[in-house]
Amino acid sequence: MNQIKVTTRLALWGWLLTFLFSCNSLLDWDDTRPCGNGITSSTEECDDGNTTDGDGCSATCLIEYTPSRKVDLLFVVDFSLSMDTFRGDFYSRFPELLSWLSVVKGGLPDLHIGITSMDVGASGNNLVGCIGNGDDGKLLKVDTPNLLNQNYIVDLAPVGCQIAQAQRPGEELKCTGHSCSETNCRAPIMTGLEPGELSLVLDEQGCPRCRNYVTDSMSEIFGKLLMGPATSCGWEQPLEAMMRALTSAHPENFNFRRPDAHLIIVFMTDEDDCTPTTPDLFNPAAEELGGYGPFRCWQWGLRCNESWELDPLQNLENYTGCRPLTESEGGKLRDVNRYVNELTQLVNSDDYRMFVQAVALTGPHQTDLSIMFNNSTSVWEPQPVSDPERRPVMSNLRLYDFAWRMSHLPDDMQWCFFNLLSEDWELPLGLMGQRLRDVMERSMEQK
Numbered sequence: 001m002n003q004i005k006v007t008t009r010l011a012l013w014g015w016l017l018t019f020l021f022s023c024n025s026l027l028d029w030d031d032t033r034p035c036g037n038g039i040t041s042s043t044e045e046c047d048d049g050n051t052t053d054g055d056g057c058s059a060t061c062l063i064e065y066t067p068s069r070k071v072d073l074l075f076v077v078d079f080s081l082s083m084d085t086f087r088g089d090f091y092s093r094f095p096e097l098l099s100w101l102s103v104v105k106g107g108l109p110d111l112h113i114g115i116t117s118m119d120v121g122a123s124g125n126n127l128v129g130c131i132g133n134g135d136d137g138k139l140l141k142v143d144t145p146n147l148l149n150q151n152y153i154v155d156l157a158p159v160g161c162q163i164a165q166a167q168r169p170g171e172e173l174k175c176t177g178h179s180c181s182e183t184n185c186r187a188p189i190m191t192g193l194e195p196g197e198l199s200l201v202l203d204e205q206g207c208p209r210c211r212n213y214v215t216d217s218m219s220e221i222f223g224k225l226l227m228g229p230a231t232s233c234g235w236e237q238p239l240e241a242m243m244r245a246l247t248s249a250h251p252e253n254f255n256f257r258r259p260d261a262h263l264i265i266v267f268m269t270d271e272d273d274c275t276p277t278t279p280d281l282f283n284p285a286a287e288e289l290g291g292y293g294p295f296r297c298w299q300w301g302l303r304c305n306e307s308w309e310l311d312p313l314q315n316l317e318n319y320t321g322c323r324p325l326t327e328s329e330g331g332k333l334r335d336v337n338r339y340v341n342e343l344t345q346l347v348n349s350d351d352y353r354m355f356v357q358a359v360a361l362t363g364p365h366q367t368d369l370s371i372m373f374n375n376s377t378s379v380w381e382p383q384p385v386s387d388p389e390r391r392p393v394m395s396n397l398r399l400y401d402f403a404w405r406m407s408h409l410p411d412d413m414q415w416c417f418f419n420l421l422s423e424d425w426e427l428p429l430g431l432m433g434q435r436l437r438d439v440m441e442r443s444m445e446q447k
Contacts (some may be wrong), residue, residue, distance in 0.1 A: 066352045069106060069157075070261035071436060075115045076242050078269035081230040085391065088418050090268060090361065091223045093425045097217065099435025105158065105441050107165070107173030107207060110194075113218075114139040114152030114256050115225045116245045116268060118232040123279035130233035130282075137244025138252045143226035146216045152200060153196055153221055153251040154212040159182035175207035178242045185210035193255040219260040227416065232296075235282055237275040238267045239339045239402060241363035262355040262439060263347055264432070269362055270393040270420060273402075274301060275334045277327060289332075291379035295371060298382055301325055301333035302397060304369065310380060312373045320368045324398050336398055340405045355439045357416055359432060364399040364419045386421055393420055 031088035061178050079089065102108050119134030127150055139151040147153065167173040180200060187196030190210065198210035215219050242265055257263065274297035280286040286402055290299055290310075299308055304319035311317070325331035347356045363385060370383040384392035403417045415431035 008352075017315075018051070029123050031274060032354070034068075037376070040365065051273075064353075065258060065443045067441060068262060068354065069104075069440060069444065070110045070258055071101070071112075071289050071440075072257055072261045072263045072333075073111065073113045074242065074245055075113075075226070075266045075267065075268065076116055076238045076245070076264070077115055077226065078236055078238075078271065079117050079119070079228060079230055080234070080236075080270075082270055082391070082403040083268065084230055086268065087146045087226050087271065088248050093224050093429055094222055094226075094290075095219050096429045097433045098427050098439055100430060102172045102262065103170055104286070104437045105169075105444070107167070108155065108203075108209070108248040109436075109440060110156040110261075111255055112152055112154060112258065112261070113166060113222060114245070114253070115228075116140060116241055117232055118236040118238045120237050120240050120244060122233060122235050123276055125279060125282045125284075127233070127235075127282065127284075129231070129403070130235060133234050135241070136250070137241050137248050138250045139245065139256060140225065140228060141252070142225065144213075144221060144224045147221050147225075148199075149197060150212050152199060152256050153218060153225075154210075155218060156185075156190075156194060156198065156210045158200065158208050158210050159191075160189045161208075165207065172205050173207055176203045178208050184208075185355070192276040193258050195255070222427060228286075235274055236271045237273060238269060238399065239273045239334070240275040242267075243339060244274040244313050246343075249388045252336050259347075259350045260354070262436065264357055264359060264436065265343075266359045267362065267399055269396075269399075270303075270391070272297065272362070272394055272396045273336075277332050277334050281332050291377070293379045293381065295380040295382055297333065298322075299380075301331055302369075303329060303331075312378075313373075315371070316370060319422075320371050322367045322369050322395075322397060324401050332347050333398070334403045337405065339402060342374065343406070355408075355436075355443075356406065357408070357412065357435070358403045359397075359416045359418075359428070360399040360403045360418055361418050361428070363397040364395060365397065365417065366395040367397070369395060383416055391421070 001189055002396045027289045052110055052234060061150040092433070116137050116139055117135045120136055121132050121134040122130035141147060141151040153371060158180040161178060161184045163180065165175045183198050185198040185200050190196055190198065193214060198212055201209050201214070201292055202212050203209050245253060276282065280289060281300060284292040291297055301324065302323040305321040306319050309317055325333070327335050349353045366385045372383055374381050382394060385395045386393045400417050404413060407413055407416055412435070415428040415435065418428040
């Protein structure tokens with residue numbers, strides 16, 4: 001990517017963000033978070049919540065993260081048949097994200113990239129397509145013989161050797177020579193949580209990299225992981241799958257998450273999260289929870305301005321101002337804020353303060369919903385919010401809420417929640433890469 005192209009994109013996206021809605025305008029409730037609002041509240045020593053970051057009483061909430069050139073990218077993917085085309089669309093645009101990471105000062109960051117499904121079973125219920133704990137957050141390695149040893153992509157800079165390199169602002173790092181060998185990609189020189197059996201490979205700019213994949217490019221390996229078989233449990237639980245992928249002791253996930261790495265979680269689904277607090281939600285025999293089907297996730301996971309009427313004689317019912325229903329309000333889905341707290345604690349432990357962001361590529365955030373009574377099955381069915389002539393997708397309220405709660409700046413919501421039906425996928429991927437680049441370069445300048 002040349003400097004003119006990068007500068008042009010920066011200018012274009014800056015112009016777009018000026019006219020796009022701010023984070024607050026996308027919400028159906030007031031944004032009461034004090035961080036970065038320019039006012040020192042009674043609970044703050046400073047506007048960004050602390051006085052130790054070196055930015056004084058900043059009104060822009062510039063959080064100083066632990067200096068790091070490491071990035072862990074976790075993709076939590078809906079592998080149902082309806083997502084085939086969407087996954088293909090994302091794969092075709094994946095190089096856009098890599099192009100932004102390639103122009104980070106100092107070259108491509110040290111990357112771990114893994115994919116898991118949203119299938120964590122049906123809470124012990126034996127249902128068609130839902131076996132045991134499903135994938136249980138395991139990182140998936142499907143038809144990728146050129147991805148060696150790990151179930152995730154590893155691409156790092158070698159350690160302990162000299163590299164002759166040059167880089168202009170906004171351009172990729174170029175290398176003219178190096179003293180690196182295979183030993184600089186392996187134990188005991190390659191230490192910490194990195195694999196000890198990586199291969200030395202020169203990238204397109206002549207720079208040495210330590211990789212666990214050969215022959216194929218990173219984009220090709222990623223595409224094979226992303227375009228796995230279209231099979232999955234029909235009860236999508238992306239938030240639970242995320243936490244299991246990051247915390248479970250599966251051999252497939254060994255050392256994927258590094259405590260000193262920035263973390264991005266990308267959700268891809270045309271459904272909303274339906275992680276229950278009780279296994280009865282997925283039990284067909286639990287008639288007290290209503291007819292068995294996807295509407296249970298709405299009935300026990302959402303709250304609207306109107307109470308659920310559920311009159312079969314109406315056939316179609318419309319509801320407005322819907323939002324996630326909390327457990328304290330009688331909800332039977334796990335509170336979104338629980339996952340926010342667990343993830344925040346996970347990445348801000350061991351004396352590290354790392355950048356973490358959730359990105360939801362889902363159906364649109366539409367708070368007015370409709371349900372229809374199916375006379376043949378006597379069950380209420382959620383109605384998609386997309387144009388009937390287009391691919392049907394459901395409104396997404398819980399993942400939207402999660403992405404918003406994990407966002408740091410108002411403009412983050414322009415890329416961390418994005419409608420699958422949009423044709424401009426380049427915008428969120430570019431902004432994601434740009435945000436990561438800014439975080440890493442600023443943290444390294446502190447160092």
